[in-house]
Amino acid sequence: MMAQVAITLNVNGRNQTTLAEPREILADVLRDRLGLTGTHLGCEHGVCGACTVLLDGEMVRSCLLFAVQAQGSEITTIEGLEENGELHPMQKAFSEYHGLQCGFCTPGMILAGIDLLKRNPDPTAEEVRDDMGGNICRCTGYQKIVESVLGAAREMNEVTS
Amino acid sequence: MKPAAFEYHAPESVDDAVGLLSSHEDAKVLAGGQSLVPMMSFRLARPASIVDINGISDLDYIRCSDGVVQIGATARQTGLEDSCEVATCAPLLAEATGHVGHRAIRNRGTLAGSLAHNDPASEYPAVLMALGASVTAVSSGGSRVLSVEDLASGHFLSTALGPDELITEVSVPAQSGGHGFAEFARRHGDFAVAGVATVVSMNGSGVASASIASFGGTSPARLDEAEAALVGSDGGSSAVAEAAARAASQFPATDDIHGSADYRRALIDVLTRQALQQAIAGAQEV
Numbered sequence: 001m002m003a004q005v006a007i008t009l010n011v012n013g014r015n016q017t018t019l020a021e022p023r024e025i026l027a028d029v030l031r032d033r034l035g036l037t038g039t040h041l042g043c044e045h046g047v048c049g050a051c052t053v054l055l056d057g058e059m060v061r062s063c064l065l066f067a068v069q070a071q072g073s074e075i076t077t078i079e080g081l082e083e084n085g086e087l088h089p090m091q092k093a094f095s096e097y098h099g100l101q102c103g104f105c106t107p108g109m110i111l112a113g114i115d116l117l118k119r120n121p122d123p124t125a126e127e128v129r130d131d132m133g134g135n136i137c138r139c140t141g142y143q144k145i146v147e148s149v150l151g152a153a154r155e156m157n158e159v160t161s
Numbered sequence: 162m163k164p165a166a167f168e169y170h171a172p173e174s175v176d177d178a179v180g181l182l183s184s185h186e187d188a189k190v191l192a193g194g195q196s197l198v199p200m201m202s203f204r205l206a207r208p209a210s211i212v213d214i215n216g217i218s219d220l221d222y223i224r225c226s227d228g229v230v231q232i233g234a235t236a237r238q239t240g241l242e243d244s245c246e247v248a249t250c251a252p253l254l255a256e257a258t259g260h261v262g263h264r265a266i267r268n269r270g271t272l273a274g275s276l277a278h279n280d281p282a283s284e285y286p287a288v289l290m291a292l293g294a295s296v297t298a299v300s301s302g303g304s305r306v307l308s309v310e311d312l313a314s315g316h317f318l319s320t321a322l323g324p325d326e327l328i329t330e331v332s333v334p335a336q337s338g339g340h341g342f343a344e345f346a347r348r349h350g351d352f353a354v355a356g357v358a359t360v361v362s363m364n365g366s367g368v369a370s371a372s373i374a375s376f377g378g379t380s381p382a383r384l385d386e387a388e389a390a391l392v393g394s395d396g397g398s399s400a401v402a403e404a405a406a407r408a409a410s411q412f413p414a415t416d417d418i419h420g421s422a423d424y425r426r427a428l429i430d431v432l433t434r435q436a437l438q439q440a441i442a443g444a445q446e447v
Contacts, residue, residue, distance in 0.1 A: 021166065022166075023164045023167060023201075025163075025164070044199075045162070045199035045203065046195060049263070055268075058239075058268045060268050060269050063198075064199065064266075064269065065194060065198065066191075066194075069191075069213060112265070133349050133350050134265060134350050
């Protein structure tokens with residue numbers, strides 16, 4: 001076994017240091033070393049989008065990054081979205097519009113939806129489908145996911161305007 | 162689905178990086194990691210050492226000056242997508258970037274890394290061939306400049322680079338003329354089954370110059386027989402059809418689960434026509 005190295009990550013606003021081998025991908029370190037099992041691993045090769053997290057504010061696939069590469073970075077996972085016990089508007093919208101069934105893809109969908117609205121606060125349904133095409137869902141047929149993201153956009157635009 | 166163990170190095174300068182590459186057997190450069198990491202997870206790649214160049218801050222730039230776009234080895238693809246300068250100086254590169262993977266992939270993926278990986282289904286090697294781009298490759302013995310055509314064409318998942326060489330910069334001459342880009346993929350963001358990138362310039366009498374490159378075959382390819390059919394013509398529909406037919410016959414077609422060689426040749430015919438029509442219309446506006 002290769003020697004472990006100390007990795008410090010700022011996860012959801014909290015600095016955490018853990019030991020890990022360089023070959024451990026970020027998703028495995030989040031899940032197995034830090035206990036943050038909200039980040040899901042589907043395909044483990046960058047195709048399904050379930051493991052999407054924000055790295056220094058940018059959406060990335062946590063299966064395509066070694067944790068050691070994230071040394072000193074800020075990471076936001078699905079666990080970091082609520083504020084003072086209140087769900088993020090995107091989480092609320094997925095609940096309200098039934099944007100999930102089994103829930104496996106949901107953490108990645110929610111983070112991808114948040115990233116989309118950051119770049120395009122008022123997307124059309126077609127733009128949501130195109131932009132989130134890298135996140136795969138095997139249950140919903142996507143209709144309710146698109147409705148959830150559009151619903152979150154309306155809610156978030158109301159709050160800011 | 163977990164990478165094998167490796168020795169991890171995070172140099173902070175190009176000199177240190179190439180020193181590590183020359184002193185370590187079986188070392189791989191890690192830039193964006195969007196191709197290398199999945200290959201390692203599948204254990205299709207098991208490098209003994211990884212040289213992570215993301216900490217070399219000198220390599221993270223996109224500049225446009227004196228008619229050349231210079232892109233450092235760790236500049237992210239979303240940087241190309243969002244750059245006004247790239248949209249102005251090399252609009253083909255900006256347009257093609259939107260077809261590379263998905264936003265989350267492009268937030269990490271790099272142009273130089275895509276060239277060094279040289280997946281035959283990847284857009285960038287063909288796009289950069291059409292643009293006449295070159296790369297700077299550095300090793301502990303010095304540096305050299307080679308065209309993307311010499312770097313990538315004829316190679317499958319490999320390049321003309323030596324194991325101790327690092328691409329530090331991609332240099333793209335400002336596009337002169339109109340461009341065209343057409344690909345067929347099952348889903349936006351998937352690897353294309355086949356695609357074509359082209360740049361065409363026009364003068365008073367017709368097509369003055371044309372570069373046409375394809376992807377989705379055995380390797381990225383410059384289709385010079387199609388170019389020859391177009392240059393000197395009026396750029397009308399019969400010249401475009403002749404160029405497209407030659408592109409289809411010169412295209413290095415291959416069979417796989419996504420399509421037969423014949424199907425791919427038929428696609429290249431149609432896609433070349435579409436790309437050339439776009440490019441010629443754009444060139445006439447210039």
